[in-house]
Amino acid sequence: xxxVTQTPKHLITATGQRVTLRCSPRSGDLSVYWxxxxxxxxxxxxxxxxxxxxxxxxxxxxxxxxxxxxxLHSELNLSSLELGDSALYFxxxxxxxxxxTDTQYFGPGTRLTVx
Amino acid sequence: xxxVTQMEGPVTLSEEAFLTINCTYTATGYPSLFWYVQYxxxxxxxxxxxxxxxxxxxxxxxxxxxxxxxxxxxxEKGSVQVSDSAVYFCALEAxxxxxxxxxxxxxxxxx
Numbered sequence: 001x002x003x004v005t006q007t008p009k010h011l012i013t014a015t016g017q018r019v020t021l022r023c024s025p026r027s028g029d030l031s032v033y034w035x036x037x038x039x040x041x042x043x044x045x046x047x048x049x050x051x052x053x054x055x056x057x058x059x060x061x062x063x064x065x066x067x068x069x070x071x072l073h074s075e076l077n078l079s080s081l082e083l084g085d086s087a088l089y090f091x092x093x094x095x096x097x098x099x100x101t102d103t104q105y106f107g108p109g110t111r112l113t114v115x
Numbered sequence: 116x117x118x119v120t121q122m123e124g125p126v127t128l129s130e131e132a133f134l135t136i137n138c139t140y141t142a143t144g145y146p147s148l149f150w151y152v153q154y155x156x157x158x159x160x161x162x163x164x165x166x167x168x169x170x171x172x173x174x175x176x177x178x179x180x181x182x183x184x185x186x187x188x189x190x191e192k193g194s195v196q197v198s199d200s201a202v203y204f205c206a207l208e209a210x211x212x213x214x215x216x217x218x219x220x221x222x223x224x225x226x
Contacts, residue, residue: 042216
């Protein structure tokens with residue numbers, strides 16, 4: 001158990017809908033990262049927040065957005081969903097703001113299925 | 116840009132066999148290198164890491180050495196067990212706050 005929690009575990013929805021994925025980092029970790037794992041693209045970095053502020057952006061679509069709240073939990077919002085958004089979404093947390101000594105710890109993931 | 120290439124699986128071994136999963140990388144600067152493992156139905160777990168050239172990461176009998184001259188970080192284990200069956204991901208972090216992953220190698224160990 002990494003100490004990172006994600007809810008829900010599974011989510012099934014229809015095209016065009018909007019969903020929110022939630023992540024609680026390990027106690028004391030200030031950074032939260034979101035990744036998407038799909039069969040065709042593999043594991044891809046989406047976005048990072050550090051202490052409430054966006055710090056890095058990867059291959060995140062404009063239909064997706066995220067935020068980190070004062071209690072450091074984070075939410076990933078996915079809108080206008082398409083079939084291709086079906087994937088496993090992982091959250092990770094780390095103590096600091098990345099760098100050589102900072103290790104990311106992953107949650108169990110949320111499996112999103114868009115029908 | 117940064118990239119990680121790891122050997123394609125699946126890899127099937129008998130229990131107690133020797134394991135090598137090859138990983139090479141392309142990165143600017145001096146990245147940190149990682150191996151993560153994903154057991155069936157679970158999230159990724161950090162297996163080991165190395166932050167500079169010639170460092171050896173090790174954990175649970177697995178080892179990998181950061182080779183700058185060959186830009187490699189191959190994962191090895193001397194004697195695999197059925198419980199090692201999982202997907203193994205090589206990854207790097209090169210100062211951009213994000214991990215870049217390889218496509219993963221599925222390992223199946225049969226008794």
